[in-house]
Amino acid sequence: MLQQIEGSRAVAEAVALARPEVVCAYPISPQTHIVEGLSELVKTGRLTPCEFINVESEFAALSVAIGASAAGARAYTATASQGLLFMAEAVYNAAGLGLPIVMTVANRAIGAPINIWNDHSDAMSQRDCGWIQLFAETNQEAVDLHLQAFRLAEEVSLPVMVCMDGFILTHAYERVDLPTPPQVDAFLPPFVPRQVLDPAEPVTIGAMVGPEAFAEVRYLAHARQMRALERIPAIAADFEARFGRASGGLVRPYRCEDAQTIVVALGSVLGTLKDTVDVLRAAGMPIGVLGITSFRPFPLAAVREALQHALRVVVLEKSFSVGLGGIVANDVRSALSGLKLAGYTVIAGLGGRAITQASLERLLRDAVADRLEPLTFLDMxxxxxxxxxxxxxxxxxxxxxxxxxxxxxxxxxxxxx
Structure with missing residues (x-):
């Protein structure tokens, strides 16, 4: 059903359609409206049976979700920025235990200095923790990715972060097609946990593991991520067949077939990039855009296939590895190992700085003319x-x-x- 709705409320509605049994909440901007929406749905009885648990911190929120998931419940929480850092220990624990928790990360910069606006620093700080990370371009995709995330998490037994740009998406009112409960029930099977804490059959979850098996345990998490590389496009294809729209997957090429220059990016900036590319295409420049939806696991083969025929690649990212440069660019570079392409890293939008079409046009004209520095800061x-x-x-x-x-x-x- 089409609705004009705030992004956060749309996500709350989508999560409710997935029928979580436990929602753990601690508010932090710009995530707050999501858990507020879910609390209202639980209070009014629209989401039942579900236990909505207010906790004293972000660390507690994910810790409660871990306990709920280990006990066999479908569990959900949300956070952003410093909140994600505060729960970092639990983030690693959830992944190491293979618990299929879904968490929204309303992407926001990390201080100091304090900044509440959007960039991707928070999610990128946890890129190696073992969670699957999916990035939404639009609020419609945020809705769709949450439904796919629950199914993916439960199929491969790994937690999933659905990342959506704070304020840019979370607080934007857009037209969103919300599925009906029967549609979601047909797409998302009831949760059947792989491991359950049951007093009648005692087991240990989260036992200490020494050098004799720790590497093998970590490899198991990697093997599950590799399986997710296969399941993400398969689940997206099933979603499209059932709901009639393409959403999710590993990567989303736009006008890349004959492109000599391709811009790689994640999240909401893809919309502005596509508009910019349309303008430059009209001026005769063969440019394309490659959106990465699955940042973890990183789709090396899909990225290589999409970029291998280009002459140059520009990675536009809203995060920055101090002392090195680009984060996403390093993964893209790995995908292109052995190929002779001109590569540029552009840092943009840190702390919520606007990424305008005019700035992107200038940037891409410089890229086509090979006038960019290897590491460029947009509008610095x-x-x-x-x-x-x-x-x-x-x-x-x-x-x-x-x-x-x-x-x-x-x-x-x-x-x-």
């Missing part, structure tokens, strides 16, 4: 950076960099020492 104010570096050279007591640069751009009306 280099004058502000230079002033701060000069202060640090001149005075070792120049104060916190963030506050000094805010004064430079007029964000704080205080005289700099």
């Amino acid at each position: 104010d280099w004058a502000v950076v230079a002033r701060q570096l000069e202060r640090e050279r001149a005075d070792a007591r120049s104060g916190p960099a963030a506050e000094a640069m805010l004064r430079d751009v007029g964000g704080v009306a205080t005289k700099v020492r």
Whole structure:
């Protein structure tokens, strides 16, 4: 059923359609509206049977989800930014235990300095924890990916993060097609847990494992991720057959067939990139876009197949590995090992900075002309950076960099020492 609805509420409705038995909640912007929506659905009886548990922290939220899942319940939670970091220990535990928990990550920057706006720093910080990570381009895809995530998690016995851009998607009102309960029930089988804590048949879950078996346990998690590489496109194909729309999968090429330059990205920026590519195509430039939906497991073969005929690849990412550069770009580079392509990494949108079509047009024209640096920062104010570096050279007591640069751009009306 088509509705004009906020992204967070649409996700709450989709999660409810999956019939979780336990929802654990601790609010943090921009995730809050999702768990608020679910609490209302539980309170009014639209989501039943389901236990909605308010907890005292993000660590507790995932810990409760771990306990619920280990006891045989379909479990869900959501978080963002520092909340994801706070639950990091439990994040690794859930993956190591092979528990099929689904969690929404409403992507938001990580401080310091404090920033509540969108980038992908939070999810990227946990990229090696063992969770499957799926990135949504639109609110419709966010809805669809949550339904696919529950089925995927339970088929391969691994937890799944569904990542959606904070505020850009979570707080945007768009037209979304919400499935009916019978449709979802036909697509998502009832949860049959592989391992259950049952007093009648005592078992140990999460026992200590020494050097004699730890590597094998970790490999098992990797083997499950490799199985997910096969199941993700299969589940997406079944979803399309049942619901009549393509959503999910490993990668989503756009006008890549004859493209000499292909831009790789994740999340909502793909929409702006597609509009930009349409403009440049009209001007005669053979450019395409490759959206990556499954960041973990990373689809090396699918990425290589989509990019191997291009002359150059531009990886646009909303995260940054300090001291190195791109994060997604390193995985793309692995996929292209042995191919002679010009490759560029572009860092954009950190802390919620707008990524405009005008900036992307300039960027891609420079890329086509091979005028980009290997590592480029889109719309960086280099004058502000230079002033701060000069202060640090001149005075070792120049104060916190963030506050000094805010004064430079007029964000704080205080005289700099």
